[in-house]
């Protein structure tokens with residue numbers, strides 16, 4: 114069954130605890146936290162203090178998506194505040210091997226994210242070192258964008274490569290996921306759907322989750 118992570122990017126930030134409790138009611142697998150630095154992406158969001166506070170009010174595993182340059186400087190901090198999965202961008206790392214092992218050493222599952230147009234060829238040599246590959250299905254930076262269909266090819270390659278090489282990384286998609294695009298991605302071998310505005314803005318969140326799980 115496909116797992117679901119709810120991105121809090123578009124949630125009511127002045128009532129974040131309430132939002133977390135509402136997400137708990139929906140019985141999802143992860144809370145997806147988008148960390149942006151205003152350099153790697155043209156937007157600024159959450160830092161480690163918010164992650165620490167979220168950790169205090171929930172047991173849902175935290176899937177922390179670092180859209181920042183020099184992620185190596187912050188791995189220890191995000192690990193210490195309770196990240197369960199810690200995902201860095203291929204495009205933001207000079208020494209990716211070291212960053213991935215740093216994440217593991219600090220007790221988190223290492224994830225590797227790529228932008229929509231990044232070729233899988235360039236990340237193949239890291240795929241035996243990660244617990245998760247996050248395929249961005251919009252340009253990173255903002256919630257509420259439209260799913261980019263060309264990314265489906267990467268999902269198929271990731272899925273095929275995983276079975277050919279007997280690897281077990283999870284495949285996650287992030288950006289523009291709703292009941293329709295989520296189904297397409299699940300059929301292409303995706304394990305985790307990161308969902309923001311489709312869930313957060315739904316009039317009936319339970320129904321939105323049921324639609325995603327269908």
Ligand code: DX5
Nearest residue numbers: 253254256257288289309310
């Ligand atoms: C975009 C973020 C996504 C975003 C998804 O850079 O990584 O996690 O919150 O939001 P929706 O589902 O609205 O595209």
Ligand code: ZN
Nearest residue numbers: 147178287307
């Ligand atoms: Zn994200």
